[in-house]
Amino acid sequence: MDLVTLADIRAAQNRIGDVAVRTPLIPAPWAPGNGQLFIKPEMLQPIGAFKIRGAFNKIASLTADERARGLVASSSGNHAQAVAYAARMFDAKATIVIPDTAPAHKVAATKALGAEVILVPPAERDVVPRQLVADRGYVLVPPFDDAAIIAGQGTIGAEIADDLSDVDLVLVPVSGGGLISGVATAIKALRPEARVVGVEPELAADATDSFRTGRRVEWSPEQTHRTIADGLRTASVGVLPWEHIRAYVDDIVTVSEDEMRSTMRTLVVDGRLVAEPSGAAATAAYLYARERLPEATRTVAVASGGNADPALLAEILAIG
Amino acid sequence: MDLVTLADIRAAQNRIGDVAVRTPLIPAPWAPGNGQLFIKPEMLQPIGAFKIRGAFNKIASLTADERARGLVASSSGNHAQAVAYAARMFDAKATIVIPDTAPAHKVAATKALGAEVILVPPAERDVVPRQLVADRGYVLVPPFDDAAIIAGQGTIGAEIADDLSDVDLVLVPVSGGGLISGVATAIKALRPEARVVGVEPELAADATDSFRTGRRVEWSPEQTHRTIADGLRTASVGVLPWEHIRAYVDDIVTVSEDEMRSTMRTLVVDGRLVAEPSGAAATAAYLYARERLPEATRTVAVASGGNADPALLAEILAIG
Numbered sequence: 001m002d003l004v005t006l007a008d009i010r011a012a013q014n015r016i017g018d019v020a021v022r023t024p025l026i027p028a029p030w031a032p033g034n035g036q037l038f039i040k041p042e043m044l045q046p047i048g049a050f051k052i053r054g055a056f057n058k059i060a061s062l063t064a065d066e067r068a069r070g071l072v073a074s075s076s077g078n079h080a081q082a083v084a085y086a087a088r089m090f091d092a093k094a095t096i097v098i099p100d101t102a103p104a105h106k107v108a109a110t111k112a113l114g115a116e117v118i119l120v121p122p123a124e125r126d127v128v129p130r131q132l133v134a135d136r137g138y139v140l141v142p143p144f145d146d147a148a149i150i151a152g153q154g155t156i157g158a159e160i161a162d163d164l165s166d167v168d169l170v171l172v173p174v175s176g177g178g179l180i181s182g183v184a185t186a187i188k189a190l191r192p193e194a195r196v197v198g199v200e201p202e203l204a205a206d207a208t209d210s211f212r213t214g215r216r217v218e219w220s221p222e223q224t225h226r227t228i229a230d231g232l233r234t235a236s237v238g239v240l241p242w243e244h245i246r247a248y249v250d251d252i253v254t255v256s257e258d259e260m261r262s263t264m265r266t267l268v269v270d271g272r273l274v275a276e277p278s279g280a281a282a283t284a285a286y287l288y289a290r291e292r293l294p295e296a297t298r299t300v301a302v303a304s305g306g307n308a309d310p311a312l313l314a315e316i317l318a319i320g
Numbered sequence: 321m322d323l324v325t326l327a328d329i330r331a332a333q334n335r336i337g338d339v340a341v342r343t344p345l346i347p348a349p350w351a352p353g354n355g356q357l358f359i360k361p362e363m364l365q366p367i368g369a370f371k372i373r374g375a376f377n378k379i380a381s382l383t384a385d386e387r388a389r390g391l392v393a394s395s396s397g398n399h400a401q402a403v404a405y406a407a408r409m410f411d412a413k414a415t416i417v418i419p420d421t422a423p424a425h426k427v428a429a430t431k432a433l434g435a436e437v438i439l440v441p442p443a444e445r446d447v448v449p450r451q452l453v454a455d456r457g458y459v460l461v462p463p464f465d466d467a468a469i470i471a472g473q474g475t476i477g478a479e480i481a482d483d484l485s486d487v488d489l490v491l492v493p494v495s496g497g498g499l500i501s502g503v504a505t506a507i508k509a510l511r512p513e514a515r516v517v518g519v520e521p522e523l524a525a526d527a528t529d530s531f532r533t534g535r536r537v538e539w540s541p542e543q544t545h546r547t548i549a550d551g552l553r554t555a556s557v558g559v560l561p562w563e564h565i566r567a568y569v570d571d572i573v574t575v576s577e578d579e580m581r582s583t584m585r586t587l588v589v590d591g592r593l594v595a596e597p598s599g600a601a602a603t604a605a606y607l608y609a610r611e612r613l614p615e616a617t618r619t620v621a622v623a624s625g626g627n628a629d630p631a632l633l634a635e636i637l638a639i640g
Contacts, residue, residue: 046347272593
C-alpha cells in the first residue's frame with residue numbers, strides 16, 4: 001500500500017491556499033512546565049475545523065467531469081460541512097448522508113451551505129452513500145480513508161514544521177486517523193527528530209488498543225459514543241491511516257472526559273480560543289498527561305475544531 | 321506635530337516580529353450581507369490583546385540605558401500586562417500603577433508576569449507614575465499618546481493591507497486612539513481607497529463627539545464607566561492620536577451594549593474566538609450598524625482583545 005508523501009502534501013498546500021486559513025502557531029505562555037507549548041488553532045478554519053483541508057484537496061484533485069457528476073459524503077459532523085463548503089466553491093452538487101439521530105443544528109448548518117441532506121437510520125450511514133455512487137454516479141468523498149484526504153490534513157504538519165523548525169513534539173487527536181496520518185507524514189519528512197503522539201479519549205481508545213497490540217482494533221459504537229468528544233467516536237482507524245500510524249506515529253495516549261472539559265475552559269480563558277471537546281484533547285494531553293509524553297522543549301498541540309455546543313461551553317465556564 | 325509614518329510602522333514590524341503573533345485574517349462567512357467580512361483576531365496575542373505590539377515596540381525603541389533605569393506604566397487593563405510581558409523579555413524592571421478599584425485577577429495577572437504593582441486611589445493613577453519618573457528615574461510607557469506606541473499598533477494596519485490588498489473598509493475600536501491612529505496611518509499609506517472607521521460604545525462616545533465637533537471632547541469617568549467595554553472607557557482620545565484621527569479617519573460610529581454582548585456570542589459560536597466587549601465592538605458595527613458605514617465589498621473588523629470575564633461569557637452563552 002502506497003503511503004502519502006511530502007510531495008503529495010506540498011501539492012495539497014498549493015491547492016488549498018485560497019480556501020483554508022494558514023493558521024499561525026499561537027504561543028501558550030499560560031501552560032505550565034519548562035518547555036513551550038504552541039496551539040495550532042484549526043477552529044479558525046471557515047467551517048470551524050481542519051476537515052476543510054482534506055475535503056477541499058480531495059475535491060480539487062478530481063477531474064471537472066468527476067465533480068460534475070456530484071459528490072456524496074457520510075457524516076454527522078465537521079466532514080459534512082467541509083464537503084458542502086468545498087463543493088460549493090466548485091459549484092458542484094453535494095449530497096450529505098446524515099444519521100437521523102444527529103442534532104438538528106448540524107443538519108441545518110449543512111443545508112445552509114447548499115448541500116442536499118439525506119437523513120438515514122444510523123445503521124445505513126455507510127450503505128446509502130455507496131448506493132448513491134452506484135445508482136447516480138456520485139463521487140464519494142471519504143472522511144479519512146483516502147490518500148487525498150490524508151494529504152490535505154497533512155498540510156497542518158507541513159505548516160508546523162515550516163513555522164517552528166525546532167519543534168520536538170506534536171500532539172494530534174485520533175479518530176479515523178486521517179489527521180494524524182497526514183501530520184506525521186509531514187513532520188517525519190521535515191523534522192525527523194520530532195515525535196508525533198496521538199491523543200484519544202479514554203472512552204474511545206480503539207487506536208490506543210491498536211497501537212499497543214499492533215493490529216487494527218475496532219470498538220463498538222456503544223463504547224465510543226460514551227465520550228463527549230463527538231469528533232473522536234469512530235470505531236477504528238481507517239486501513240490507509242493505520243499504515244501511516246504504524247510507519248510514523250511514536251505513541252498514542254488517552255485523556256479523560258474531565259480533562260477535556262477542563263482544557264476547553266483553559267483554552268477559552270487563557271487562549272481565547274473555542275475548542276469542541278475533540279479540539280481540546282491534544283492540549284489536554286499536554287496539561288494532564290505530560291508524564292506519559294516524550295520530553296520536549298517545543299510542543300505543538302493541534303486544536304482540531306471549535307464547533308462546541310454553546311450550552312456545554314456556558315456550563316463549563318460557569319463552573320470555574 | 322509630526323505624525324507617525326509608514327516607515328515607522330515598518331520599523332516596528334521588524335522589532336515585534338518574534339514577540340507578537342502575525343495574526344491571519346479570519347474569513348467570517350457567517351456574517352450576513354453581500355460583502356465579505358474578515359476578523360483580525362488580536363485576542364490571540366500572548367497577553368490576549370493588541371497592546372503587546374505598541375508596548376514592545378516602545379520598549380525595544382529605548383536605549384539599553386533607558387531600559388536599565390526601569391519602566392513604569394499606568395493601567396488597569398491590557399496595557400498593564402503588555403508592558404509587564406514586554407519588559408520581562410528585555411529583563412527590564414516594570415512597575416505598573418493600578419487603581420485600587422481594579423479586579424483582583426487583573427492585579428494577579430500583572431504580578432504573575434513579574435511586574436511590581438503599586439495600587440493607588442483612581443484619582444492618583446496618572447500622578448504617581450510621573451512621581452516615579454521624577455524620583456526614581458523610571459521611563460514612562462504611555463498607553464496611547466506616544467509615537468512608538470502608535471507605530472506598534474499600526475503594524476496591524478500594515479498586516480491587513482499586506483494580506484488583503486483590495487480591502488475597502490477597516491473597522492477599529494477607539495478609546496485613547498492609539499490603535500486607530502496606527503491602523504489608519506498604515507491603511508491610508510498602503511491602500512488610500514480604503515475607508516477607516518472608528519467604533520465606540522454609545523455610552524462612551526467621546527471620540528464620536530470629538531469627530532462631529534472637530535475638537536477633542538472629554539467625557540467624565542462617570543459617563544464612560546457605564547459601558548461594559550472596559551477597554552474603551554478612556555475619557556478622551558490622546559493629543560497625538562487626535563491629530564492622526566483628524567488626518568486619516570473617515571468616520572466614527574457607535575454600538576450599543578446589547579450589540580456588543582450579542583456579537584461576543586456570535587464570535588464564540590460562529591467565529592470560535594473569545595472577544596472581550598471592547599474586542600467585539602468593531603464586529604458589532606458590521607453586524608448592527610451597516611447602514612451607517614461606507615459601502616464595502618471587503619471589510620476587516622479588528623477584534624482588539626479577548627480578556628473577557630468567564631462569568632460574563634457564561635451568561636451570554638447560556639441566554640442564546
